Amino acid sequence: MANTVIGSSITVDGEITGVESLVIQGQVKGRIGVTENLYVENSATVEADIEAASVEVGGEVTGNVTATARVEIKAEGRMVGDVRSPRILIADGALFKGSIDMDVER
Amino acid sequence: MASKAVTVIAAGTVVAGRIEGAEDVDLFGRIEGSLKLKGALKIDEKARADAELDVTRLEVRGILVGNATASESIELFGTARVVGDLVAPRIIVRDGARFRGLIDMGEPAEADDEAPARRPEERVRARRLHRPALAAGARPRPAEADDANAEES
Structure with a gap:
């Protein structure tokens, strides 16, 4: 099955939960909980607390992020919030404000 | 895409x-x-x-x-x-x-003399009110009379 994709013109105000990967191109406000990967794409704005296996931030994220595997903030990514994940990558050019905790039980 | x-x-x-x-x-x-x-x-x-x-x-x-x-x-x-x-x-x-x-489905096209954008329940009533006019006019053909009776019940 295909992933869940929230397209660029879509606004979600509420909660998204799932067992699939989630690709966000639009705007999401609220809470996100997925057992797979979350991709916040360039055009996306996310204002939410996030739980996922891994999170890739290419857009704008405001909120706390907990990832069981890894968090990557790409060069175009902008992020404000606290991050908890065993592996964290921040690319050259990325904007980040918040605390980082890599001391997470696997 | x-x-x-x-x-x-x-x-x-x-x-x-x-x-x-x-x-x-x-x-x-x-x-x-x-x-x-x-x-x-x-x-x-x-x-x-x-x-x-x-x-x-x-x-x-x-x-x-x-x-x-x-x-x-x-x-x-x-x-x-x-x-x-x-x-x-x-x-x-x-x-x-x-x-x-x-x-x-909104107003039927043939309801010309009715005000548009009625609520469904009002429309039903309007149709009932129309019934006497239909009966008073030219005598309906049997088929039409049957239809009218069916809708009335």
Whole structure:
């Protein structure tokens, strides 16, 4: 099955939960909980607390992020919030404000 | 993705809250709350929507609980299970679809002398009021009389 994709013109105000990967191109406000990967794409704005296996931030994220595997903030990514994940990558050019905790039980 | 953006809500994904947008949405998982869309919503056979829907076009093959308004059309396929009121100029219910609720396709074209945009219950009453006029006019042909009786009961 295909992933869940929230397209660029879509606004979600509420909660998204799932067992699939989630690709966000639009705007999401609220809470996100997925057992797979979350991709916040360039055009996306996310204002939410996030739980996922891994999170890739290419857009704008405001909120706390907990990832069981890894968090990557790409060069175009902008992020404000606290991050908890065993592996964290921040690319050259990325904007980040918040605390980082890599001391997470696997 | 060259032509038109499509949002997909996969099986196993639940979106609860308010969704708005201007593109098509294919639902394989679940939504709860409300969805307002300039575009088509397709509710797949295994999908479920517990939501108020306001869309351009709606296709239901799965479960919908909630009222739906479409500016173009609503189509319930044979696998659809729907509870709620449907409002659209075109509403298609296919063989096998299960539906409970009200259907409003707007004002019928031939009701020329009636004010437009009536609520459905008012329209029913208006039609009843018209009945004596029909009887008083030229004697209806037997077929028409039968129709009138059938509708009256």
